Amino acid sequence: MMSKLESEEDKMLEVQFVGDDDVLNHILDREGGAKIKKERAQLLVNTKKIIKKPEYDLEEDDQEVLKDQNYVEVLGRHVQESLKNGSATDGGNKVYSFQTRKHPEKMAKLASELAKTPRKSVSSNLKSDPEITIDIPQCSKGHSASDTVQLKNNDKSEFLSTAPRGLRKRLIVPRFHSDSESEYSASNSEDDEGVAQEYEEDTNEVILSEQIQAQNRVVAAPVCKETPSKKMKRDKTSDLVEEYFEAHSSSKVLTSDRTLQKLKRAKLDQQTLHNLLSKVSPSFSAELKQLNQQYEQLFHKWMLQLHLGFNIVLYGLGSKRDLLERFRTTMLQDCIHVVINGFFPGISVKSILNSITEEVLNHMGTFRSVLDQLDWIVNKFKEESSLELFLLIHNLDSQMLRGDKSQQIIGQLSSLRNIYLIASIDHLNAPLMWDHAKQSLYNWLWYETTTYSHYTEETSYENSLLVKQSGSLPLSSLTHVLRSLTPNARGIFRLLIKYQLDNQDNPSYIGLSFQDFYQQCREAFLVNSDLTLRAQLTEFRDHKLIRTKKGTDGVEYLLIPVDSGTLTDFLEKEEEEF
């Protein structure tokens, strides 16, 4: 990934303002380079010139770098090819580019800017920044200056050719640096400076140039900040690391303290959310349809490749459920197939295997372990070569299936010759699930299917952030259970709720200890012995209304595993009724 980025940087660097002076210097520099090459050719013939040996080695190093770059370029080429249009290529570049913007107001600012310029760009804050427009010419000036310095160096090294050998060697080094850099990337001021410092120890004359460079650097620095592509690999990686720790080390995060409650917009439940969203007219439907049609043309190819022993995984933004569903209805009508909703919270490998053994293979027996079951299935499929099974897994990377063991088992299934697997992944880090061994089991062919469709089905199960989902179900169950109980039992439970609500702001609250509870219940004339209380508690526990936990001191603590909002609602309702 990193390397891809690098190559793109290189590509970025080619587009740059170049002054006339620069061009001239560049040409002169090139001449120098050509001479060096000639020297190298001589060196091939005359191996006695040991003095030049280090030069050769250096050249070699350069070549190695070149080779690396070559590889990187191949990778980069791919990215370009796959993303075909030019602006998109920058996408990759930005996955890992960093900026320190920590101001919480920034988002609001950006938003207002977005709003202000409805049809236009957001990045005007970046593009039209006056500071930068000034900096760019300066930057190019800096380049020309540094180039002249390099030129000077070249002259000097020839001029000083009578100097002691050690010195000469040192002088050769930077010349190569400048040479190689002018070819692969615009010269890098920081790097040159490092070399220049080395100079200082040898010759005083160079101090001047070093100063110039230092100046350049001061000028160039802000530019580097704004356009990270200017940086060299080394700087880049170190920055990357720094940025990471900057983002994660500081315990204080500056965000505003506003909460949703102040916003007066209550959490919506799933149903109202659904209703509201149905009113939104979908945008870009024509384009989306076109995208989908494009993918549908691949159906036959998928079938072919599945039959030839590959398995297919779909990735890209947007729900791939509808696409797979269409694939199923058009291609798989005459085959045995199993659809597996990975996003279903209750899914497990066990249930997948069960549905294969029970419903597909009509086996009624039970298995001691999942591995036994897998072995049995594998043998069955190996024995009966006419048996064919398609597995469609939506969200192979879901919470329930992403475990190592589950993936191993599914992988083993998919490696069978007559089981065909077609799956979709959505999570950002989904490919990390698979090591080399698993990947070879799966034998994936990757297909990008960006659909932009909403993850309606996939997110409906999730306990989503802003959706008031947990509310309705536990509340109704609470009222139902409590209605069937005696008034005393209800009182006991209410007591516990109140105590819990009183303590809701206490983060170290672990529950009400049994003894205290008993005491309180006695005082309220709800129970007469701790046995009756225990009997009542058993009732609650059976309905999963309370949870008991042993504390560190061995005392039993009682807790209602329902959030306080629901409890408050419940109390309010109770009050209304009575």
Next chain:
Amino acid sequence: MATSSVSKGCFVFKPDFKKRKISVPIEDYFNKGKNESEDSKLRFETYQLIWQQMKSETERLQEELNKNLFDSLIEFLQKSHSGFQKNSRDWGCQIKLREIPTAALVLGVNVTDHDLTFRSLTEVLQNNVTPYVVSLQAKDCPDMKHFLQKLASQLMDCNVGVQSKEKENVQVTQKKIHYSMDSLSTWYMNVTQKTDPKMPRKKRTPSSQWQSPPVVLILKDMESFTTKVLQDFIIISSQHLHEFPLILIFGIATSPIVIHRLLPHAVSSLLCIELFQSLSCKEHLTTVLDKLLLTTQFPFKLSDKVLQVLTNIFLYHDFSIQNFIKGLQLSLLEHFYSQPLSVLCCNLPEAKRRINFLSDNQCENIRRLPSFRRYVEKQASEKQVALLTNERFLKEETQSLIENLHVYHANYFLVLRCLHQFTSSLPKYPLGRQCAVHFQIRELYCTCLEKSIWDSEEYASALQLLRMLAKDELMAMLQECFKVFKYSSEKQLGNTAKRIEEFLAQFQSLDAEAKEEEEDTSESQSKGLQKTDLYHLQKSLLEMKELRRTSKRQTKFEVLREQLVSFIHSLVREYLLLPDTQPLHEVLYFSAAHTLRQHLNAAPRIALHTALNNPYYYLKNEALRSEEGCIPNVAPDICIAYKLHLECSRLINLVDWSEAFATVVTAAEKMDANSVTSEERNEIIHARFIRAVSELELLGFIKPTKQKTDHVARLTWGGC
């Protein structure tokens, strides 16, 4: 929808039994996919034929390459077991008997290929050494109990195999017994004694040459075994070694040191370890390439970029031969699937026959090939017209072109091998790309495919180095080259072989001449040294120096060497032409490198990022077109939410986020002049925000956090 439910996640669909019978043959999928499906049936058949050939060829290669390793392993096994066999009482043997013979098999990091190796190893051992070969994997043996259980059940299975499945039903019941090492050794005694009397009568495999064949236990992935299990097992089994002749084989992916890291000295001293090293995967790759691509046996070829993609995946990602073969299979499939003219990608006589049956459409396809068009442009005008209008003439021409292409390949590979012979031993390998210890022909092939090699600097320096070689080195190279040419019976290059032979002869005759020359010089030297006068001495020395310089330039050897180098150069110039320059190369070369990379080495993160950051790339709507680094406010909700969240650091305040989102979206809505009341619109926008946020959560960009109320944590870092 039939496949969504709140109570279950798996849905099984079984069609009616009658329907299921009619299964669609695979070819149909091959045909239906494309609109223009010319000769698709034939193409698919050719694909299957070539793929089968390639597959069996690789399997054969694998066997061949493993042969050495397996032979030495078998030898080791036999040698170490003979001690047990003899039952000798001498002290040394007794000591040795306490040690478990162990073969540490270092296989390299390409774990995916190991399975294949172990499978063939098991087969070989079962055929040659012992029927009792068991292989265990770490994931099957979390503890001692499972370890022994697996071992025992597999052993019994081996036994069943030997004894013609006579106690198949017994075995099932046995499964539940708890095994110990004792029970295993008694079982072993039983089995060996039982089979003993039968032995002479049956006279089966050489495996039964011993009364008590050893039990070979292969631990496939030694590194991932729990140390405790390994240690316990080794200690226990060393106690039982005299009655249960165990031999261990460790499969090691990293380095042999790992044995000592896993096992303390007390345990490892119970083992008698011998190290075996498998062939390096790089060499393996070179052989595979050599036999599959650098040959005229298979007409299918890869273009430079495709080959580079495949080798890069191999060298920089997994070192897996299996994956490489998979890539090869995919490119073969893609080639036949996407190129209608690939029907001609078969052996020469068959291709010629097929050309005669080409349809009109296919002829059009030929005319549309860029390489063919370039070829036509070079022809005389009458021929151009004929080629473009006359089908029959076109077919004849195509036949000769295809034949040329095959000849071109035959010559190409010969010259390539020849060049490799000459350059492979040069210092620093000027033509090698990776800094390999051993410069391989695969690298040379890559370079030659990529560009005209004679233009490259490396080639020039290689030639220069060649000009400095000594005679015996040159002769050795020539001899090798001669061998290469001799094995091939190409007419075109027949005289090349003759030339090389001539060169060889000339070099040999040089020997005699050189001797004479030496005598000459020594004579002159002795003559020159007679004078004692200083002035004359100086003069004569100068003369001699002059003489030597001129003579050096004219040495016959040097002239010959120069000739040889220029001969090689001319060969390279003539035969190592780029494949792109050949007309009709599209028929044989697969060049869609990017599709290959997309399917084999995809980058889901980048795709996701592009989709979120630049929706215009996927949705070609002008409203979405924007400058770099920004998105218009009419973009899909999730893109806007994503863009806004990039501005935040580790935690995001939901209120701020939602307000920012609302601001952006409202600005976009205003243009539509919606007539809905503002309250309802706000509700809807809030709902959209919720949807976008939960989608981002599903994608793994954010997660809920309890650090602060109404905040979410960002899981990625950095901004736009």
